[in-house]
Amino acid sequence: MTDIHKCVMQQNKKSINCIEEIVAQRLCHRCGSCAGICPKGVIGLDDDYYPRGEKGVGECTDCGLCVRVCPGISFSFPGFSRRIFGREVRAEDTRGIFLKAFLAYSADPAIRRNSTSGGISTRLPLWMLETGRVSGAFTVISDPGHPWKPRAVIARKPEEILRGAYSKYPACSMNHLFSEIRNERGPFVFTGIPCQVHGLRKMEETNKSIGDRIALVIGLFCHSCLEHQAIKDMMSIYRIDERMLGEVCYRFGKLPGYVRAVTRSGQEVYLPYPQLPPGKYRPNAKEVLTFFFKFYSPPRCRMCIDALSEFADISVGDAWIKGWQASDRLREGHNLVIARTERGLKMLEEARDAGAIVLDPFDRELMMTSHEPMATMKRLRAFHNIARAKRRGRPHPDYGFEKSFTMQERTRAAMNAATYFAADIPRLRRFLFYILLSRPGRYLIGFSFFRRRVVVALMEKLKLKMK
Numbered sequence: 072m073t074d075i076h077k078c079v080m081q082q083n084k085k086s087i088n089c090i091e092e093i094v095a096q097r098l099c100h101r102c103g104s105c106a107g108i109c110p111k112g113v114i115g116l117d118d119d120y121y122p123r124g125e126k127g128v129g130e131c132t133d134c135g136l137c138v139r140v141c142p143g144i145s146f147s148f149p150g151f152s153r154r155i156f157g158r159e160v161r162a163e164d165t166r167g168i169f170l171k172a173f174l175a176y177s178a179d180p181a182i183r184r185n186s187t188s189g190g191i192s193t194r195l196p197l198w199m200l201e202t203g204r205v206s207g208a209f210t211v212i213s214d215p216g217h218p219w220k221p222r223a224v225i226a227r228k229p230e231e232i233l234r235g236a237y238s239k240y241p242a243c244s245m246n247h248l249f250s251e252i253r254n255e256r257g258p259f260v261f262t263g264i265p266c267q268v269h270g271l272r273k274m275e276e277t278n279k280s281i282g283d284r285i286a287l288v289i290g291l292f293c294h295s296c297l298e299h300q301a302i303k304d305m306m307s308i309y310r311i312d313e314r315m316l317g318e319v320c321y322r323f324g325k326l327p328g329y330v331r332a333v334t335r336s337g338q339e340v341y342l343p344y345p346q347l348p349p350g351k352y353r354p355n356a357k358e359v360l361t362f363f364f365k366f367y368s369p370p371r372c373r374m375c376i377d378a379l380s381e382f383a384d385i386s387v388g389d390a391w392i393k394g395w396q397a398s399d400r401l402r403e404g405h406n407l408v409i410a411r412t413e414r415g416l417k418m419l420e421e422a423r424d425a426g427a428i429v430l431d432p433f434d435r436e437l438m439m440t441s442h443e444p445m446a447t448m449k450r451l452r453a454f455h456n457i458a459r460a461k462r463r464g465r466p467h468p469d470y471g472f473e474k475s476f477t478m479q480e481r482t483r484a485a486m487n488a489a490t491y492f493a494a495d496i497p498r499l500r501r502f503l504f505y506i507l508l509s510r511p512g513r514y515l516i517g518f519s520f521f522r523r524r525v526v527v528a529l530m531e532k533l534k535l536k537m538k
């Protein structure tokens with residue numbers, strides 16, 4: 072039995088010390104649920120959004136709620152799928168249980184244009200607020216003091232929801248906000264990544280009144296988030312003074328987009344390779360972020376098995392659709408939207424009928440092949456890392472089921488996990504990051520994506536012509 076398990080079973084430590092242990096053992100998602108549920112308000116967050124005991128921690132009554140709601144140590148997929156959907160999801164179902172899938176976008180062209188994908192995660196909460204369905208929305212904006220850093224807020228006005236547009240990839244806590252709305256009836260619309268949704272579901276299970284105040288759970292697809300150190304290292308390599316930054320957008324322009332910063336004086340800077348003149352080859356946001364994740368994916372993300380927010384009412388992601396590489400549709404702004412619960416489907420249909428969003432039915436079979444390799448590889452990699460942790464007697468999360476591997480899957484998972492070799496060696500990763508961020512480094516990224524960017528696009532163009 073690991074220290075974490077002894078902790079959870081209250082065998083050797085106070086709960087607040089278990090939370091510290093969960094962080095120390097790298098099992099913490101930074102979802103903020105422990106801080107959000109604590110009745111004494113003695114759990115705060117550090118600069119990187121990890122929970123820590125605040126002043127007054129002596130008031131902790133050791134009620135154990137913080138550990139009970141923690142999704143970092145356990146989240147039972149079979150248990151929660153039974154509770155939410157009435158049947159059990161299997162380890163092989165990487166898309167989760169769902170009713171219908173759609174290709175969707177905001178009917179408001181400005182929101183569609185100024186959003187990550189199709190703007191559904193902005194338009195839907197906004198419409199719910201405008202029509203009085205909710206009094207606020209869980210939203211992630213850019214921290215005004217550190218424009219590269221995300222910060223979760225409860226948006227209560229339309230303009231505050233609009234500030235949440237665009238995905239912010241550095242790690243962000245969300246569920247600590249429940250302490251802010253403890254005395255409010257709401258209801259609220261919750262938008263978050265899968266681990267934040269897991270935390271919310273555990274909080275609702277522990278305290279029914281939390282669930283009663285949530286009108287809708289919108290879950291974003293998630294491959295991984297980024298350690299804050301990724302952006303700090305990039306700024307130090309390029310000698311960018313954080314105080315000069317006015318705005319950072321990790322997905323500027325439509326799919327695949329570019330990472331763009333705007334200085335306080337209004338100058339646009341594309342990252343990485345800020346000195347590169349326009350017209351020179353520059354990897355796009357998807358390619359750049361994929362490489363950033365190899366170095367700066369937090370350890371807990373590498374053991375996370377939920378790619379498509381399987382426990383949300385509605386899951387929302389990019390429209391990575393087979394056959395779209397050569398198509399202009401990729402750049403028009405679409406979301407792939409999955410309605411998982413009746414409540415989610417009803418809200419989508421009402422928003423469509425009111426003219427707030429556009430919904431096109433998306434074929435179930437195509438849904439099962441979209442987001443390859445993200446959905447499949449993420450799960451294989453996580454189970455591979457969990458199995459390795461078990462063999463070594465190290466702490467690992469418990470999802471209530473295990474995956475049995477074929478020989479081919481075992482090899483794919485091991486090879487993929489190996490590509491993260493530098494992520495746990497800070498000096499090596501900074502050195503490799505430095506090389507990658509040098510001007511020739513961009514060809515390394517380009518070369519790795521050559522097949523997808525050039526060969527796949529050419530094949531698709533050829534197929535379109537032959538039709």
Ligand SMILES: Cc1cc2nc3c(=O)[nH]c(=O)nc-3n(C[C@H](O)[C@H](O)[C@H](O)COP(=O)(O)OP(=O)(O)OC[C@H]3O[C@@H](n4cnc5c(N)ncnc54)[C@H](O)[C@@H]3O)c2cc1C
Nearest residue numbers: 186187188189190191192193211235237239293294388389
């Ligand atoms: C860390 C992260 C990883 C992702 N990985 C993938 C992926 O691999 N594949 C994929 O298809 N999609 C991924 N997404 C989702 C994708 O980037 C878009 O968020 C999604 O397609 C919704 O697009 P939209 O146009 O509706 O969002 P917008 O209308 O631009 O709204 C953005 C929404 O995201 C919320 N948000 C922004 N940053 C965060 C954050 N850090 N944590 C929680 N909420 C946040 C905002 O509050 C807002 O509700 C990821 C998102 C995040 C935050």
Ligand code: SF4
Nearest residue numbers: 109131133134135137
């Ligand atoms: S009061 Fe309860 S929830 Fe808060 S830190 Fe102590 S044990 Fe955890």
Ligand code: SF4
Nearest residue numbers: 099100103105141143
């Ligand atoms: S509840 Fe969330 S933030 Fe708190 S320790 Fe667990 S994973 Fe970390």
Ligand code: SF4
Nearest residue numbers: 266293295296372375
């Ligand atoms: S990969 Fe999992 S743990 Fe990491 S940010 Fe995404 S949902 Fe959270």
